[in-house]
Amino acid sequence: MKWKTKQIFWIVVYFVLIFAPLVILLLAPRPAGRTFWRELSVALGFVGLALMGLQFIPTARLPFLGEVFPLDTLYNFHHRLSVIAFLLTLAHPLILFVQNPYTLKLLNIFTAPWRARAAVAATVAMILLVLTSVKRLSLKLSYEAWRVLHDVLSVTVVGFALYHIFKVNYYTSVPVQRWLWIVMGILWGLMIIYIRVLKPIQLLQRPYEIVEVLPERGNTWTLNLKPVGHSEHHFRAGQVAWLSIGHSPFLIEEHPFSYASSDVHPEIIGFAIKELGDFTSTIGNLKPGTKVYVDGPYGTFDLDHHPDRNYVFIAGGIGSAPIMSMLRTLADRNDERHLQFFYGNPTYDDIIFREELESLQQRLNLDVIHVLERPHAEWDGETGYITKAVLERHLSCEYQHCTYFICGPLPMIESVERSLTELSVSRSEMHELARKRAFETTRKHIYSENYKMA
């Protein structure tokens, strides 16, 4: 099955999982004396819970989703959908309180029945869940502490919410309704078990070790790894993996990075990591032989998903990591097509892989267009940011028939995509990997690069 067909299949499954509960609720006998507002409140509560539970799926890093959806898009989707689920679920009690102020008494957990206590607990946990996710940095929560808290609160919300609907028992009286929620609850629980127990067990059986840690320009390190006691690791140039470095994969301390090495030589896999946070600033101190667990590959930001056209690569700063993987792969494949790489950096000295890009130009039909934010006096290349004017000056005459890979902070991606759209490039030929926003509540290092667009 083609990956686009698979995408459509999973999107249909997604809609079924959200709306099946609502359709199945209609199977219940219509309750007497219930008003529109009360039923609306109930429906919003059920849909909100279905959405909440569904959130366990995009973050479970399931291989069959990871190969058809970009990882950053899945996480971004998770963040936005969680906020929608939060608002819908919050609307459930609020409508009830407005429609029948008597129900406000149920907020008193000392006198309220258990079904109401469970609802209050679920709501409080849900508010904490959203607050700690959206305001993690302001609350000075470490990434690792936040992830533990996120797991605990997520399970608390869904657990108490399920208890609430079973105790209220208005729409769980018919067996099919009851079983629907039981099955959904089991599915959500399995997601947690998969990501926190089964996946670490899998990773333990396939360790890697550091072969070398090489310094690069722009406070960046290349981390080369080799498999220990198992066969090599196949990935596609441009994909992403989560790394647990120097500790057990059961500890919740792992970080996503793009592969930077050639997929033609999977016997050694490389990652380019820029020093931008607590974790990444320690990369340079790692010693060869240190154990690493690699959870991947994930994502569709890769050459082989888009094989047929000429390529234009556009990156800012460490956004060049997956692009280097693609260029190294194309060089190893002796690819002859015309390639262009627009590469934005603060200064000439910050251009990561500068010398290697020069040597790749000897092996590939590659133009590299450096764009410097703060150029030195003798610089005669492009300055500022990767704007429409810069693109217009350098894009080849067949640029409307090229495939574009864009990697960098989200503002850069949005700006470049706007420029390309104005230049009549089809949106379907633009493929992006966001290095900010997408994971911003789950990590802070490489995506927090201060890259502004004109």
Place this chain on the structure above:
Amino acid sequence: MQRIYAQRILLATLILILVLTVLFAVLQGGLPF
């Protein structure tokens, strides 16, 4: 492009939720007015 698709799916989700929950409420509880 995937980002744009994701935004459209989110929007479709939101619209469908609003339409279907209101429809459900009308079917089960009658009109609000």
